[in-house]
Amino acid sequence: MPGREILKIDNLSVAFRTEAGLRPAVNGVSLSLVSGEILGLVGESGSGKTILSLAAMGLLPQNAVVTSGRVEFAGADLLTARPDVLRKLRGKRISMIFQDPMASLDPVFRCGDQIVEAILLHERMTRRQARERALELLQKVGIADPARCLRSYPHELSGGQCQRVMIAMAVACKPDVIIADEPTTALDVTVQKQVLNLLRGLNREIGAAILLITHDLGVIYEVADRVAVIYHGDLMEEAATADLFAAPCSDYTKALIASMPSASAPQSRLPVITRDGSGMISSAAEDRPAAKPKPAINGASEPLLHIRDLTKSYWVRENALATPRAFRAVDNVSLAIPPRSTLGLVGESGCGKSTLSRLVMRLIEPDDGAIEFDGRNLISLGREEMRAARRDMALVFQNPYGSLNPRQTVTDLVAAPIDIHQGGRDREAAVAKLMDAVGLPRNAMKRYPHEFSGGQRQRIVIARALALKPRLLICDEAVSALDVSVQAQVLNLLQDLQDEFDLTYLFISHDMSVVRHVSDMIAVMQKGRIVEAGPAGEVFDNPKAEYTRTLLSAVPKIGNADPIALEAH
Amino acid sequence: MKTFLPFRHPLVLVSLLVVTTVLGIALVGPVIAPHDPLAINQNAVNQASSTQYLLGTDEFGRDILSRLLVGIRPTIMVAVISTLIAAVGGTAFGIIGAYSRPVMAFFVMRAVDIMLSFPAILLALLAVGFWRSGIASLSVVIGIIFIPQFARVAQSATLQVIRQEFVEAEHAMGARYLRVVFKAILPNILSPLVVQGTLTIAAAILLESGLSFLGLGIVPPEPSWGQMIGTARGYLNQNPMYVVWPSVCLAFTVLAINILGDALRDHLDPRLREN
Structure with a gap:
């Protein structure tokens, strides 16, 4: 059933209450998440991408004020929904994967108990059934020895394994939407690849829409179907992944792609994102002051x-x-x-x-x-x-x-x-x-x-x-x-x-x-x-x-x- | 131009006033006392407030107000001196216990443990046996008693700080031991120490009354706040206000010191300092 719109963020603006008045964090962003797709949300730190994802979970912090817009999910506005309504949705229909898997698992409980807990909160089944379900889930997320993993405490597992446990918890109740906030940032590249493959596989299998938030354009390129770029709380661009990388429309996206080291010749000067007085964003690579010639590196020169x-x-x-x-x-x-x-x-x-x-x-x-x-x-x-x-x-x-x-x-x-x-x-x-x-x-x-x-x-x-x-x-x-x-x-x-x-x-x-x-x-x-x-x-x-x-x-x-x-x- | 901190926070201003008043009275207390704090009046025992005795009288008919005013000086001196001793000694032990060679740290912290397990009363009796009773000996004994608590707080805070990269950066730059202690560690463990200090001041005042009982420090009939609270507990039925007055004075002084301590802590931390 692809093409069904599940989560709709409509003209959302969020601001923070500070002593100097309201400081805007997100300005009039509209996004929609279609079932079965992976939507990548890219932005740098402070761009408002995390606030956007928290709003989608109805988890905005106390000092945040929604100044306009709504977040529609299953016919309800998550921003105004009552706490008990939200509680039923969270975990069951919308679930979240956090950045630091080690920190988001409770260190004093066994991993198995945490997954079982997540299942029992939303499903009517016995503890034994939930345990079997947990075992299945761990198998599905590619953990080599699920029975041992169920008995383990988070600190006994590696970062990649912890993130798999988190993913298992997130998909435990077959949610419609998974929000993944920088799910691979704390992981090594080889582990990151496995986790991304896993996310994509699960997305195909259970048909959940994934909102993937990251600062890493490479990750987006690998897994996302569509990309939204956010900068200073403004949505700069939204396009299919291939189109965005082939022909970025907004200046910011162009500048962002250009500033990646892999996009420039080695040891050249990297273009830097600049913003002039009128708010125009451009990517400028000023020339390096004439470099002194490097002494030739050969076996004869004495190493320092x-x-x-x-x-x-x-x-x-x-x-x-x-x-x-x-x-x-x-x-x-x-x-x-x-x-x-x-x-x-x-x-x-x-x-x-x-x-x-x-x-x-x-x-x-x-x-x-x-x-x-x-x-x-x-x-x-x-x-x-x-x-x-x-x-x-x-x-x-x-x-x-x-x-x-x-x-x-x-x-x-x-x-x-x-x-x-x-x-x-x-x-x-x-x-x-x-x-x-x-x-x-x-x-x-x-x-x-x-x-x-x-x-x-x-x-x-x-x-x-x-x-x-x-x-x-x-x-x-x-x-x-x-x-x-x-x-x-x-x-x-x-x-x-x-x-x-x-x-x-x-x-x-x-x-x-x-x-x-x-x-x-x-x-x-x-x-x-x-x-x-x-x-x-x-x-x-x-x-x-x-x-x-x-x-x-x-x-x-x-x-x-x-x-x-x-x-x- | 920044306004002077207390004027931006009414609470801090009030606290500052309370503490200055207390210190001022410590200086001039005996002069402004309406009665002789030691004069016994057998006809007016355990009286409530009256025009003659504003705050009533104690079990010997002595004027409570006068005893409060005169009692400030020994109370404050004992509290401040003993807290200073505990803070300096305890912080030194704590930093050494966390940031030195493991053998050294082990022995220092075990020494602190021994002090912690040593009964305060026994230490006090020892001091009475060897020393002339007075404010100095009392302050030293109370100071030593509170050293282990400071050491524990300082040690755990130091353990957290030395794990941070800026301490490693100091090592990488070739900093000597004392530079690391004074530039990197001490400023960063100050907040819990300030809190511990304000708590210790209050505890020292109360402990002083207990130790006065053993004849160490302020010997009756000379008045002190802690001693007054201790005695008044026995006369709750006859004169309930007897315990209230010194307790209220003590509570407000300690509260004021606490607020000032917090303000000081915030002021010392550039991240919390308001510009």
Whole structure:
């Protein structure tokens, strides 16, 4: 019965009550969800996509006000429906899958009990029958050992398995509509692929319409039938997936697609979304200031950082009674980074790439191996010598919200390395210069981190890392927490800074397209080992290791995202 | 230009007034007291309010108002000094217990556990045996008694803070131990400590009355609030207002301190600070 309209959002406007009056979050958005289809809703953080999905569930927060419009489902307006009506609909006819599967399952109940609970709330059946149904569902969502999974607590399962349990709960009562809010954002690419396939399969099988909310255009391209693009609470465009990617109509969509690293040539400057005074959105890729020629990377040039046979094991035990065994987080890793080049390190979560970055900084002591930095073995250094050696290397963290002390002003934050190593000499002047270098206004110096957006915070982190003109910058998932358009700005900044300060990067990421964009050399890591390393183009175009091929094929790609084709529009 | 914080919040302003009044009276209390707080009047025992005795009299016919006014000074001094001792000592123990080498942390936290299991009365008796009774010894004993609670709060807060990336960032920059403690940890564990501090002030005032019983600190007939509440409990039938007056004074002072503590906490946190 395709074509039946199930959920209809009609001219919906939502605003938040603030002290300064109403702040609009969603402006007059109309969408309709047809049975059996997957509608992708794309937008960056703060665009109002989550608010829209909450409105569709009747779950708007207390301080949100609906200023106009209605959400029609099964003949009722969900915005004005009574709580008991909503309760009957939720879970039974509309269900939701959340972003972080680990956080949305209750940690103190077994997974099986949680699914059974969801079934018993809406269906008249015995606990035993519900349990059988749960077992069936877990089989259906592709869990290898459903009986064991029923008995497990959420923390005993992996992120992908937890998300499967969540999906099983969501489809337990054969709902008409499933709202999936960033269902794969917290998962690895290979797991993401499995979960997306599962969602699409279930969509075919039970015929539920899925509203898939995501910031990742690749995910949309892979699974959605239709796409709606939302920006600052306004619906920019709605089209069939193939049409949208082939010929985006709105400027914002064009700019958004263009700012994806996979849409541009590697190491080129990424177009950035700009909005001029009249609200016109455009995608601008200003030319890079003439880049200094890179020194040729050949075997003869002495590497700045040379890691040899680095090993770190942790003692882990399966349960409290088991004998502990060694888990090799980093296993015999050897890498060399020539000066003024970028080594990209890719791998999935838990592969040991973050441990490796901490080992290089000696924040964790390695068991074995050597870390040669500029000809000196860092491992042989004493406490004070190592402290002094930290001047030359800096770490940029993944989470710009966690890596800045909320109690310090930007000046204090950025000047921290100067305070530590130079007793705070000329800190104000140095910070002012750094603010210019990373493109932040000077009046930001007196403010606190919470007053900045994610991208701006990451600029503060980068400014701090550059304070003492280090030679090596380790970027641990430095852009993973950022929106595509902000990510493009930060990647551009990193490239400019490499030219300006002759930096060497160890760029760690799980995102293949980002790594491809920035790296000269790429190393692929799996279970603590480097399975493949080589020049970026070679690794991507002609992968040798089986694992690299698996990773590459799992990345959601936009088929015809050819930069030339895009520019033609 | 920002207006001074209390003037934007009436509650904070009132609290500030209460605390200043209390502190002012602590200074001039003996001068403005209408009667001699120690003068016994056998003809006016356990009286209700009258024009002669505004708040009535106690079991010896002493003027309650005068005893309240004079009793502020020792009460406040004991409360503030002991809270400071507990806060400084407990926070230091707590931070060391969470952020130092595991062996060191283990011994510090076990020492805190031993203090926690040590009966307050026994500690007080020990102090009485070795020390001259007075406000100083009383404050030290009460301070030590409250150290473990501060240490526990500081330790759990520190454990949360050091897991955050900005502490790792400090390490990566080569920061020394004390810099990490004072720049990264201390400012971020301040909120629970301020709350614990305001609670401790109130608890210290009440504990003081119990310990005065053992002859430590403010020895009767010298008045103090805690001691007055303790004694008045025995005369609830004869003069119910006897227990009410010191309790009301104590409650309002503690409430005012609590509100000021919260305002201070909000003011210290840039995320909650209003611009």
